[in-house]
Amino acid sequence: MTTETIRFTGANDTPIWGMSNAERLRRMVAGAAKGGQHPADGHVLHANLAYAFDPLLLRLALDTPGSVFRRGDDLVLAHLPEGTDPMAVGDHVTDLAKGEKVYNRQLRKLEVPFARRLTPETRRAIERQSYFGAYKGVTDILTKYLWPELALFLTRIAAQLRMTPNMVTAIGALCCVLATLFFAEGQYWAGMASAFVFMVFDTVDGKLARCTITSSKWGNVFDHGIDLIHPPFWWYAWGVGLAAHGLTLENETFAILMIAIVAGYVLQRLIEGAFIKDFGMDIHVWQRFDSQFRLITARRNPNMVILFVSLLVGRPDQGLLWLAIWTVISLIVHAVRLAQAYAARAAGGTITSWLEQRP
Incomplete structure (x- = not known):
């Protein structure tokens, strides 16, 4: 997976876990590629830098070409054919504001993937949420x-x-x-x-x-x-x-x-x-x-x-x-x-x- 397969919208100077949100997203994409997950042929990823979101959303998006994750009217992440308007309705649209739970097989838990606006005021709360989101649901x-x-x-x-x-x-x-x-x-x-x-x-x-x-x-x-x-x-x-x-x-x-x-x-x-x-x-x-x-x-x-x-x-x-x-x-x-x-x-x-x- 190359940088040509991901499109960033917006800008964000607020760091998260000691890195920029863009760098975090690049690492997520690179990690998914190592795990064998890539955009479908002729598709690209669209990610909104205004939001920090759960890595689970990236895995879900890559599993389903045409998927769009929004929070209300805001785009968070989309996996769409090249040239498609990311604000257009995809084949599979999920509104994260509804709080639907998804089974995270990797971490053995049923959870609501987080997606929040990353600002200096929300950074620590988002880091806390991403930290607990990384916890296995079934452990000692x-x-x-x-x-x-x-x-x-x-x-x-x-x-x-x-x-x-x-x-x-x-x-x-x-x-x-x-x-x-x-x-x-x-x-x-x-x-x-x-x-x-x-x-x-x-x-x-x-x-x-x-x-x-x-x-x-x-x-x-x-x-x-x-x-x-x-x-x-x-x-x-x-x-x-x-x-x-x-x-x-x-x-x-x-x-x-x-x-x-x-x-x-x-x-x-x-x-x-x-x-x-x-x-x-x-x-x-x-x-x-x-x-x-x-x-x-x-x-x-x-x-x-x-x-x-x-x-x-x-x-x-x-x-x-x-x-x-x-x-x-x-x-x-x-x-x-x-x-x-x-x-x-x-x-x-x-x-x-x-x-x-x-x-």
Whole structure:
């Protein structure tokens, strides 16, 4: 996709996330091109620089040639044949002022795409809206409820400093390694502090990438690779660190707990992958129960809550036991849900996300 395929109307000197609105739109278009989305043959995009809008609108527009997004009488974005008046009625006209919800498959949520006039007075509000718009609708309880405001503050600072998402990921990775070392030495509170910074930065790097439109293939591999690999090392290091507190577990007990934790973690991930492969969507967006269970399922962040509570009551050894039990329970829930999905399909049913269903 080249600059010849996008036409800007109007002008706007108000920056958003440390860049001009025109630059933001260029990045959005370039990102869509990397994902294989291009204007239809003989078509161009028309974008109004007076408005900052959700990247989802660009993806929707590119999916449907002839589409026009307006807000009242104002053009926001259009995907029309070359030479067509962008204010003319297209084949598919959507008035964003009506607030119709659209399912965002990438972020696993049903949402109203934002489109607002970008002015010095609205800039911070738009940045806030775009930040929360970049949040996954289905995630764990800490990411969803505990630190969104802190992560927003840090994302703004990172954008102002012109940090890249990979820089944030690298700082987080260092904290991840430090947490592992602290846990192995039995310095649990220091490990918790390092882990907390890492977990928050794990949110910041993704939000920074989405808000500044700087996602990259390497960045995704870097970020998700760390997320996928490190949890078992944390839990093993936690068990090793018990020796510093005179709470060393018997070798057989420790081995059983680690097998339950690591095998449960791996198998749960494999079940999630099988669901995506066979049903084309994340298991956590199938039915409302699955989205609610994602809040607390045995992933890193909910597991850290378990270990944090064990520290508060002075029993980090029991924390490892609780973590193992919860991992097994979560594995059973996921296995049952996968079996239920296969059974539903075999009975002639259609497996679709509850987020895509209209009331």
